[in-house]
Amino acid sequence: MLYDVTRTLTPCTAVFPGDTPVTITPTAQMRAGGSCNVTAITMSAHAGTHVDAPRHYSDDGAGIEAVPLDVLIGPARVISLGMAGAITTADLQRALRPARPATDAGYAPLPARLLIHTCASDIADDVWDAGFAWFTPEAADWLGVHGLRLIGTDAPSVDPANSKDLPAHKAFLRHGVIIVENLCLRDVPDDDYELIALPLKIADNDAGPARVVLRR
Numbered sequence: 001m002l003y004d005v006t007r008t009l010t011p012c013t014a015v016f017p018g019d020t021p022v023t024i025t026p027t028a029q030m031r032a033g034g035s036c037n038v039t040a041i042t043m044s045a046h047a048g049t050h051v052d053a054p055r056h057y058s059d060d061g062a063g064i065e066a067v068p069l070d071v072l073i074g075p076a077r078v079i080s081l082g083m084a085g086a087i088t089t090a091d092l093q094r095a096l097r098p099a100r101p102a103t104d105a106g107y108a109p110l111p112a113r114l115l116i117h118t119c120a121s122d123i124a125d126d127v128w129d130a131g132f133a134w135f136t137p138e139a140a141d142w143l144g145v146h147g148l149r150l151i152g153t154d155a156p157s158v159d160p161a162n163s164k165d166l167p168a169h170k171a172f173l174r175h176g177v178i179i180v181e182n183l184c185l186r187d188v189p190d191d192d193y194e195l196i197a198l199p200l201k202i203a204d205n206d207a208g209p210a211r212v213v214l215r216r
């Protein structure tokens with residue numbers, strides 16, 4: 001079974017206030033006498049479902065073309081927090097506990113890829129809502145320390161909408177955790193899946209729009 005957890009790009013796709021909207025412009029049209037249909041697209045690399053490259057928050061960070069494919073494809077767990085506001089370490093521990101019982105070391109190894117399902121999945125593709133769930137830097141650190149390689153969220157960012165210093169982005173970066181944003185996890189049951197999240201291969205770029213799929 002396949003779940004498409006990608007938001008659909010349209011000229012109405014909601015973007016961060018001030019960011020470049022999506023435009024899709026026909027440059028050749030068969031109904032206008034052209035031999036085929038062709039469009040030109042302009043958009044922010046962070047519009048819709050996308051993968052952030054380390055370059056997004058560090059000039060020295062890798063571009064999206066250099067993010068390893070073995071991070072972007074592999075086992076992943078979906079957990080529902082159904083919340084807005086700060087996601088704390090305690091929230092994550094609570095959500096992960098039933099599936100990963102505590103050991104002497106605290107928690108058993110976490111999944112390498114974790115997708116967080118919040119109320120943002122119920123927000124339409126064309127609606128901007130700044131009240132999404134974000135991670136405290138401590139929560140991001142806790143995930144990184146426990147070996148996470150990829151974090152996915154249905155929210156537009158892992159930091160609050162008005163954050164300028166992006167502490168959760170930077171905490172994930174410190175641990176080499178790749179961030180996927182603007183997923184749509186509506187109708188996806190909490191479970192373990194195979195994640196396939198492939199961003200466009202754009203040289204030295206800060207992000208790449210991606211088609212993201214979960215396979216059971």
Ligand SMILES: [Zn+2]
Nearest residue numbers: 046052181207
């Ligand atoms: Zn982004």
